[in-house]
Amino acid sequence: MTIQAMAFGYQENWWSILTSSFMSNALIGGTIVALAAGLIGYFVIVRNTAFAAHALAHIGLPGATGAVLLGMPVALGLGVFCVGGALVIGVLGNRRSDREVATGTVLALATGFGLFFNSLATRSSSTMTNVLFGNLLAISREQLLTFAVLLVLLAASIGLLYRPLLYSSVNVEVAQAKGLPVRLLSMIFMALLGLAVTMAVQAVGTLLLFALIVTPAATAIMLTPKPPRAMIISTAISVVSVWLGVALSAMFNLPPSFVIVTIACGVWFLVWLLERHVWPRSTGAASRGIQSTAPQSTAAQSVTAQRISAEFAANQPETFGDHGHR
Amino acid sequence: MSLSEIDSTATALTFDDVSVVRGGSLIWSEGTFEVPAGGIVAIIGSNGSGKTSLLNVVLGLIAPASGHVRVLGKPPGEVNQIIGYVPQNYAASAGDAIRVCDAVMLGLNGTRWAFGRPTREERRRVAEALDAVDAGAFADRRLSELSGGQRQRVAIAEALAARPRMLILDEPLAALDLRNQREIVQLLDRLNKQLGVTILVVAHDLNPLLSVLTSAIYLLDGHAHFDTLDGVVEEKLLSHLYGTPIQVVRTPQGELYMRSRS
Numbered sequence: 001m002t003i004q005a006m007a008f009g010y011q012e013n014w015w016s017i018l019t020s021s022f023m024s025n026a027l028i029g030g031t032i033v034a035l036a037a038g039l040i041g042y043f044v045i046v047r048n049t050a051f052a053a054h055a056l057a058h059i060g061l062p063g064a065t066g067a068v069l070l071g072m073p074v075a076l077g078l079g080v081f082c083v084g085g086a087l088v089i090g091v092l093g094n095r096r097s098d099r100e101v102a103t104g105t106v107l108a109l110a111t112g113f114g115l116f117f118n119s120l121a122t123r124s125s126s127t128m129t130n131v132l133f134g135n136l137l138a139i140s141r142e143q144l145l146t147f148a149v150l151l152v153l154l155a156a157s158i159g160l161l162y163r164p165l166l167y168s169s170v171n172v173e174v175a176q177a178k179g180l181p182v183r184l185l186s187m188i189f190m191a192l193l194g195l196a197v198t199m200a201v202q203a204v205g206t207l208l209l210f211a212l213i214v215t216p217a218a219t220a221i222m223l224t225p226k227p228p229r230a231m232i233i234s235t236a237i238s239v240v241s242v243w244l245g246v247a248l249s250a251m252f253n254l255p256p257s258f259v260i261v262t263i264a265c266g267v268w269f270l271v272w273l274l275e276r277h278v279w280p281r282s283t284g285a286a287s288r289g290i291q292s293t294a295p296q297s298t299a300a301q302s303v304t305a306q307r308i309s310a311e312f313a314a315n316q317p318e319t320f321g322d323h324g325h326r
Numbered sequence: 327m328s329l330s331e332i333d334s335t336a337t338a339l340t341f342d343d344v345s346v347v348r349g350g351s352l353i354w355s356e357g358t359f360e361v362p363a364g365g366i367v368a369i370i371g372s373n374g375s376g377k378t379s380l381l382n383v384v385l386g387l388i389a390p391a392s393g394h395v396r397v398l399g400k401p402p403g404e405v406n407q408i409i410g411y412v413p414q415n416y417a418a419s420a421g422d423a424i425r426v427c428d429a430v431m432l433g434l435n436g437t438r439w440a441f442g443r444p445t446r447e448e449r450r451r452v453a454e455a456l457d458a459v460d461a462g463a464f465a466d467r468r469l470s471e472l473s474g475g476q477r478q479r480v481a482i483a484e485a486l487a488a489r490p491r492m493l494i495l496d497e498p499l500a501a502l503d504l505r506n507q508r509e510i511v512q513l514l515d516r517l518n519k520q521l522g523v524t525i526l527v528v529a530h531d532l533n534p535l536l537s538v539l540t541s542a543i544y545l546l547d548g549h550a551h552f553d554t555l556d557g558v559v560e561e562k563l564l565s566h567l568y569g570t571p572i573q574v575v576r577t578p579q580g581e582l583y584m585r586s587r588s
Binding site for chain 1: 420469
């Protein structure tokens with residue numbers, strides 16, 4: 001198959017590999033997973049749940065190996081454990097100090113059980129590898145349908161919850177005072193994260209999942225502080241990483257997960273370098289105590305605001321100076 | 327509602343024999359007082375005396391163990407859409423991922439479901455709120471890029487965006503330097519006078535606020551009381567309240583301040 005004796009090297013027939021039917025499953029599945037990861041990633045960072053996202057992937061491990069043991073679909077076991085684990089973390093982790101320790105403890109326990117179940121089921125070592133490192137090529141047509149349904153569910157939920165979820169992430173006390181069900185929102189978010197993790201594990205595995213969900217979102221937030229734009233950029237990075245990853249893995253006979261993760265991390269590192277050394281934004285200057293100049297648009301904006309404020313004040317003459325009781 | 331509909335003669339808070347129990351123990355009781363609307367009211371008391379519990383009762387987040395509470399004439403919690411709440415530690419974690427104007431916008435439409443583009447009217451009100459706190463110049467910055475004083479202004483702008491009739495601030499001056507403390511105090515005074523909003527402010531240090539306060543709710547010996555500023559700024563009461571001898575000094579210019587006497 002290869003033109004060289006080595007296990008990896010340029011494969012001339014990569015285009016025919018890429019366009020074969022099993023590869024199209026991988027590409028479609030990978031795209032769905034990347035869209036899901038990109039959508040949820042922004043909120044993972046805003047809500048400070050990156051560690052929980054990482055842990056959830058590991059919590060899925062005993063689910064997957066346990067499912068093999070019981071002769072059930074691996075994805076089902078993964079899903080039950082990821083979503084269940086997400087809800088447990090949501091309940092336990094009310095205070096952040098508790099959440100770190102609770103999450104880490106559950107993570108260790110889950111990994112241990114994953115290993116134990118795997119040792120009981122003699123033929124599951126390939127499952128173990130697939131869950132740990134992902135295997136896009138193992139995605140079946142039936143799974144694609146499930147993935148598509150989950151993606152629609154995820155996108156619809158995030159679309160519906162967008163503003164309350166953002167509000168309760170940025171300013172939880174005020175959101176609660178304004179009557180938002182912040183605990184419920186938190187649980188729903190964790191469940192959605194559990195779903196996204198279940199899908200992403202199939203693509204890149206538990207060990208590499210961080211790079212598909214959290215890293216692209218972190219990269220996007222470095223590039224823009226505008227939430228919708230950050231979500232679009234994050235999704236684009238995830239999708240491009242998956243597509244390039246699958247293409248390059250076909251070209252050079254490499255494990256797709258490895259290439260996907262390397263691209264996503266490479267983009268993050270590049271943006272991080274550029275941000276630090278080429279176009280440092282005012283954050284750096286402000287933190288070093290240097291007064292940075294205001295962005296160009298704000299001058300016009302504050303003139304508008306003054307005009308508006310004048311109108312505003314003109315409409316309220318009766319509220320001026322009627323506080324003689326001081 | 328527009329601000330011109332504000333009825334500044336209404337009562338801001340009515341407490342009738344209110345008590346608060348947290349975790350099985352009585353925090354304070356016998357809270358019976360009326361706070362008139364339109365003033366700047368300090369909420370004072372030593373650490374652990376139940377200031378935060380009092381805020382939570384006003385916001386309807388905890389139910390009083392006994393008694394009746396009215397906030398702007400309604401049961402607590404029912405009027406939270408016209409109460410601007412500024413908690414401590416505003417946006418401590420998410421600051422890198424959101425701009426100032428987006429955060430303030432959430433104060434206006436954050437409780438509405440679904441994704442939606444802000445309307446022209448919403449943008450106008452955000453600009454107005456930012457301008458009211460002199461924060462228009464950093465509307466496009468990330469929250470994480472702001473100094474402590476700027477961040478506090480943005481928190482107040484977010485509360486103002488919904489055009490509240492009452493502002494509740496939890497320790498707004500903690501962790502600010504003297505200049506920023508003075509600027510926030512002046513800002514509160516201006517908002518109170520120009521917009522007619524009643525302001526409740528939890529503060530452990532009264533000195534920076536003394537020039538603008540009208541009255542105070544104080545938590546003393548497990549009871550909640552309310553009095554005018556002159557009634558509260560009194561050596562015996564303050565010494566008792568803080569558990570250390572306090573001297574009240576009036577400067578020849580008429581300024582009031584208090585200090586711990588050794």
